[in-house]
């Protein structure tokens with residue numbers, strides 16, 4: 001147990017020592033000698049000395065006349081102080097005075113009354129548990145002795161940092177009851193050094209200190225770690241006589257005693273005197289054992305009461321005056337009493353831990369707190385940065401608005417110039433697909449057809465689709481369904497309007513369509529038949545291009561509703577344009593034979609291979625370009641089409657699970673028949689961009705994304721080409737070409753010319769990269785290629801004629817474009833060290849024929865990027881490297897409408913924001 005000074009007792013704060021004076025009556029001897037009393041207690045506080053010309057008055061806290069009994073002295077001069085002990089406050093009551101003045105008489109009475117009151121207090125406070133301990137010592141000849149021990153060995157007085165002065169080895173008896181206390185008092189009386197002097201036959205020759213320690217705890221917490229205990233001691237001190245040795249006719253042993261007694265009392269007087277002055281000077285507590293032991297009672301944390309006893313006899317007047325002088329000094333001494341709270345070890349550890357944490361925190365704050373000047377500088381720097389960013393944002397917004405207006409103008413021009421293109425069929429504002437997240441594992445798209453009255457309100461009846469209500473479910477993998485892996489990527493981009501669930505778009509976008517796990521599907525759809533149609537769903541021609549998105553992947557059609565329509569002829573466009581209030585969705589339902597599965601889906605490799613996220617595609621590009629990983633470069637053409645080709649192959653592979661699925665399932669099932677019927681009834685669709693794009697009627701045809709790739713992919717799709725002979729013959733639009741392979745060749749030709757024009761016009765490498773990665777040969781890309789080609793041709797003409805062009809308020813000349821391109825290459829070279837690891841850089845240097853010990857390797861590599869217009873592999877690698885350097889890693893999520901309207905190289909300032917959208921915006 002450790003004593004902790006917990007709080008200051010309000011009443012003890014700066015409390016002075018309570019000093020009272022007690023005048024004893026004349027004893028028999030004095031009466032016999034006809035001694036007279038020259039002292040008179042004129043009030044409770046004042047005593048006067050009459051036997052002089054000028055009576056002297058002495059005032060104290062309390063003055064007790066000779067007829068005051070011990071009870072009154074105790075009640076009025078010591079009780080309050082003594083009983084502080086039960087509230088956890090140390091206290092001391094001691095008597096000071098010359099021999100025979102009545103010290104022992106007074107202290108005996110006070111001790112007993114105090115102890116009686118303590119016991120009474122305990123009786124009245126049953127809610128607390130009390131323990132009383134008693135110890136007694138005397139200081140005789142400057143040695144401390146245990147009055148409860150018979151061996152008489154001197155005790156060591158030690159200084160304890162927590163408890164103060166400690167008398168080592170002092171016997172401490174736990175008081176059992178009052179009688180036990182009285183017993184112990186008797187022992188002490190018997191043990192105390194008493195000698196006969198001329199003044200007192202039983203003169204106390206030592207300073208006696210009786211100590212009662214009171215420990216108390218609330219009973220409800222007794223034995224609990226959280227308990228705290230009040231612990232305090234009250235000292236009852238009976239000092240030896242303060243007389244001179246000569247007065248007691250001391251000689252021999254008594255003289256020696258008197259010297260030691262006087263030494264202790266002299267030090268006590270000095271200590272009291274110094275304390276009374278209140279100066280911050282050295283207090284000689286250690287000069288005597290008495291003052292050492294009583295240190296806490298003298299100006300320390302204890303409440304103290306001093307009763308100065310005096311003899312009334314005239315012959316003792318000098319000593320009486322000295323006693324009163326001592327009392328006068330003592331009453332000036334102040335003490336700072338505190339409640340002593342003792343905590344259990346665990347509670348104490350917690351307290352110290354809290355304190356330690358607080359101090360550590362203070363240290364940390366002190367260590368990290370910047371000086372005000374540094375702080376201000378940082379603030380200024382941040383303010384400047386904010387201002388700069390605000391300006392950048394304003395510029396970007398301006399450029400974006402300009403780009404929108406240009407795009408809109410081009411759209412309108414395209415519509416006006418191409419009357420053969422049909423507008424998207426509007427189905428109605430409330431018929432757009434209901435996209436919702438069914439649960440954590442799937443997206444669901446529902447569709448409700450219009451009533452005749454609704455259709456009438458939109459115009460011609462034949463423009464409307466005869467589509468039964470249906471819903472599409474896109475299962476998505478989630479952490480809760482690991483069995484859904486392997487992950488099948490899907491192009492889920494942009495922003496979906498969600499009707500019920502307020503999922504963040506980003507969350508939806510992150511979902512990937514995957515192959516359907518049999519168990520999961522059975523659990524979810526056990527009562528339904530399903531058809532795996534593998535449609536591709538595209539949303540485009542959004543009224544707000546920012547909300548454009550595309551979904552592609554394996555989509556389950558819950559054919560329950562469709563089955564209900566079997567009796568009716570269904571006229572479902574292969575491509576259905578929904579025109580909701582905010583968006584238009586185009587659904588391309590693929591014409592593959594729909595294999596009906598009654599209740600189970602199996603994992604399909606074809607599904608796995610059919611789609612590849614753009615990030616994977618970029619990774620593949622990077623792999624081919626030697627960025628990372630470095631393998632599998634040989635079968636990669638630099639475009640994503642080869643992956644689609646794989647998917648096509650896989651879909652037809654009879655060894656694949658999907659092939660097996662197709663073989664095993666009945667082609668005559670109602671679902672399959674219904675969907676085939678739906679698909680065969682359509683021959684063309686209207687794209688959202690206003691371009692009429694024919695759809696092959698062959699059931700096995702794939703969408704353009706998968707059928708208009710590179711040469712390898714073209715050969716893969718040769719088997720379909722003969723069936724596409726119903727394409728209109730037109731130039732230069734993709735419809736001109738009777739087969740996808742023909743359009744693919746034309747696309748390659750136009751792309752090649754654009755690349756050469758980029759080179760000739762010093763077009764930004766970032767612009768080239770974006771364009772190259774975004775426009776890969778889809779028929780819908782034609783307009784962008786056309787615009788790009790025309791603008792580049794115009795620009796080249798401007799440069800060739802030595803003229804200049806003003807774009808976005810900037811003068812663009814050949815020289816300025818060359819300069820800008822040089823800057824851009826420098827920027828890219830600088831980015832190599834940030835965006836590429838050393839291994840990746842070294843790999844690229846070697847691959848591009850740059851020695852590793854050559855200086856300015858990065859700039860050399862940057863200068864080689866997009867420098868060869870003929871080498872398709874180098875072009876693809878250049879695009880991959882630039883994409884990596886500028887953080888353009890997801891071209892499928894970029895909005896093509898926003899692109900390609902400005903290829904001024906200066907626009908490609910380093911991009912702070914990595915988001916694709918901003919990257920593209922910076923190009924505009």
Ligand SMILES: Nc1ncnc2c1ncn2[C@@H]1O[C@H](COP(=O)(O)OP(=O)(O)OP(=O)(O)O)[C@@H](O)[C@H]1O
Nearest residue numbers: 024098099100101102103104105200203204240241
């Ligand atoms: N107020 C009092 N009323 C009656 N008798 C008293 C009073 N004070 C002291 N006496 C008596 O005076 C005598 C001496 O008292 P006491 O022994 O207490 O003196 P003391 O100061 O302790 O002396 P010493 O220092 O020599 O021990 C005792 O017989 C005691 O009974």
